[in-house]
Amino acid sequence: METMSPGVSAEALNVLMTRQSHWPLAEPAPDDSQLQQIFDAALRAPDHGALRPWRFVLIRGNARLKLGELLVDLACTRAPEEPRSAHEHRGRRALAAPVVIALVASLTRETKVPEVEQLLSVGAAAMNMLNAIHALGFGGFWATGPDSYEPQMHRALGLTERDRLLGFLFVGTPPDGVRAVERPSSDRYVTEWLEAHA
Numbered sequence: 001m002e003t004m005s006p007g008v009s010a011e012a013l014n015v016l017m018t019r020q021s022h023w024p025l026a027e028p029a030p031d032d033s034q035l036q037q038i039f040d041a042a043l044r045a046p047d048h049g050a051l052r053p054w055r056f057v058l059i060r061g062n063a064r065l066k067l068g069e070l071l072v073d074l075a076c077t078r079a080p081e082e083p084r085s086a087h088e089h090r091g092r093r094a095l096a097a098p099v100v101i102a103l104v105a106s107l108t109r110e111t112k113v114p115e116v117e118q119l120l121s122v123g124a125a126a127m128n129m130l131n132a133i134h135a136l137g138f139g140g141f142w143a144t145g146p147d148s149y150e151p152q153m154h155r156a157l158g159l160t161e162r163d164r165l166l167g168f169l170f171v172g173t174p175p176d177g178v179r180a181v182e183r184p185s186s187d188r189y190v191t192e193w194l195e196a197h198a
């Protein structure tokens, strides 16, 4: 991939300022080399202790049908009083994008780096991925939903006891292009600290 000199940043900044989430997403999906770029961007996230806590499980093609079945199974388990047909729509979530990436934090216990910092690092990796997805001309959506917290989902994805599922990135092409999204002014969230509070 081309490297960028620090001064030539207007385009990069424009990517950050124009990213937005898209749902659902259509074909085309990023191809293998574009996915590689997206994963490489993830690995540029800050990472205290160089623990490399991120893991990504790529789900695409017909594997999404299996994921969909699992989503229906999980919904049935959560609400067994309802017939399976009432939960079938849950399975369609897996087909809401041509590529789905499970975001996993693989936590190291034998370290001074607190767990929260390892989780933040994977969150930062996910953000880099969303920005890379956008920079490549695709769209993304980060979703957790109740399924991310189900042990059955963790087992199905091959997670171990040290892993946390931080959600799924849905990736593809936004069918409707750009949406108008109003963003609040950052002033509301920024204060300048000058001295200790009494």
Ligand SMILES: Cc1cc2nc3c(=O)[nH]c(=O)nc-3n(C[C@H](O)[C@H](O)[C@H](O)COP(=O)(O)O)c2cc1C
Pocket: 019, 020, 021, 022, 141, 142, 143, 144, 145, 166, 167, 181
């Ligand atoms: C960890 C995480 C989990 C999320 N899970 C969901 C979700 O399950 N469902 C949902 O509608 N939005 C979810 N969101 C929010 C969307 O990804 C998205 O940020 C939101 O729709 C606002 O769109 P924007 O990114 O264009 O500002 C989640 C965001 C994060 C950071």
